[in-house]
Amino acid sequence: MTSSPPSRDAATVGAGPTARPTAPVLLVRDLQAHVAGQQVVEHVDLQVAPTGVTALLGRNGVGKTSTIKAVMGLIGRSGTIELDGEDISTLPTFRIAGRGVGYVPEDREVFSGLTVTENLRLAERRGSEHRYDLVYELFPELEQRGAQAAGTLSGGQQQMVSLARALLNDNRVLLIDEPTKGLAPRLVTEVAEALARAAEVAPVLLVEQNLQVVRDLARHVVVLTDGRSVHHGDASDFLDDPVATQRLLGVHGGTDPAGAA
Numbered sequence: 533m534t535s536s537p538p539s540r541d542a543a544t545v546g547a548g549p550t551a552r553p554t555a556p557v558l559l560v561r562d563l564q565a566h567v568a569g570q571q572v573v574e575h576v577d578l579q580v581a582p583t584g585v586t587a588l589l590g591r592n593g594v595g596k597t598s599t600i601k602a603v604m605g606l607i608g609r610s611g612t613i614e615l616d617g618e619d620i621s622t623l624p625t626f627r628i629a630g631r632g633v634g635y636v637p638e639d640r641e642v643f644s645g646l647t648v649t650e651n652l653r654l655a656e657r658r659g660s661e662h663r664y665d666l667v668y669e670l671f672p673e674l675e676q677r678g679a680q681a682a683g684t685l686s687g688g689q690q691q692m693v694s695l696a697r698a699l700l701n702d703n704r705v706l707l708i709d710e711p712t713k714g715l716a717p718r719l720v721t722e723v724a725e726a727l728a729r730a731a732e733v734a735p736v737l738l739v740e741q742n743l744q745v746v747r748d749l750a751r752h753v754v755v756l757t758d759g760r761s762v763h764h765g766d767a768s769d770f771l772d773d774p775v776a777t778q779r780l781l782g783v784h785g786g787t788d789p790a791g792a793a
C-alpha cells in the first residue's frame with residue numbers, strides 16, 4: 533500500500549506536443565482544520581491530478597467534507613494549499629473561488645425559491661467566461677426547466693443545478709462532495725455520467741461513498757481515517773484490494789452490490 537503521496541517533481545510525461553502534464557493542480561500538505569473548537573482534520577496530504585477524477589474516500593465522519601471545506605477556506609485551517617503552484621492557504625473563500633476552484637457542496641444548496649435560470653445567473657463569476665452552451669449541452673433538462681423553482685426539482689435535478697453552477701465558470705479544479713448521496717440508482721447513473729463529462733472540462737476532487745461510481749470515474753484515490761490521509765494510490769489497485777478496502781472503508785471495493793461504503 534502506498535502511504536505517501538506521489539512526488540510533484542515531474543511537470544510532464546513524454547515529450548513534444550503529446551506530453552501530458554502531471555504536476556498536480558491542487559497540492560495539500562499537512563492540512564489541519566477546526567470546527568467549533570474541535571480539530572476535525574488532523575493531518576491531510578493530498579494531490580489532485582491535473583486531469584480526470586481523484587477520489588477522496590473514507591468512512592463516515594473521518595473528515596472528507598471538512599477537508600474540502602478547509603481547502604475552500606470555509607472553516608479555520610492551517611497547512612499548505614497550492615493551486616497550480618500558488619499558495620492559497622490564507623486566502624478567503626471568495627478569492628479561492630475567484631482563482632478558479634469550483635465547489636459543489638454535499639447538500640446541493642440550490643436557492644429553492646429561485647428558478648433554475650436564476651440559480652445559474654447567481655453563480656456567474658465576474659471575469660470568467662460563462663459556459664451556458666456547455667451546461668445546456670450536458671444538462672438539456674435545465675434549459676427546459678429554466679423557469680421552474682429549483683426547490684421543486686427532484687434530488688437528481690437539483691444535483692444537476694449544483695454541478696452546472698460549478699461548470700458554468702472557467703474553473704481550474706472542481707471539488708465535488710457526495711453528488712450521488714440519497715439518489716435513486718437511475719439518477720446515480722445520470723449524475724455519474726455528468727461527472728464524467730465534467731471531468732473532461734476540469735480535474736475533479738470527488739468525495740464519493742458509492743464505490744462503483746469511484747471505480748467507474750476515478751484514476752487516483754486518497755483515503756482518510758480519523759482526520760488523516762493514510763493511503764494514496766491508483767483507484768483500481770485500491771478497490772481491487774479487499775483487505776485494504778475492508779480495513780479502511782469497511783467494505784469490499786466496488787463489488788458490493790449496494791455499492792456503498
Ligand SMILES: Nc1ncnc2c1ncn2[C@@H]1O[C@H](COP(=O)(O)OP(=O)(O)OP(=O)(O)O)[C@@H](O)[C@H]1O
Binds near residue numbers: 591592593596598599
Ligand atoms: N459543525 C460541526 N460541529 C461540530 N462537529 C463537526 C461539525 N462539522 C463536522 N464535525 C465533525 O467533524 C468530523 C468530520 O466530519 P466530516 O463531515 O468532515 O466527515 P465526512 O468524512 O465528510 O463524513 P460523512 O461521510 O459522514 O459525510 C465528524 O466527527 C463530525 O462530527
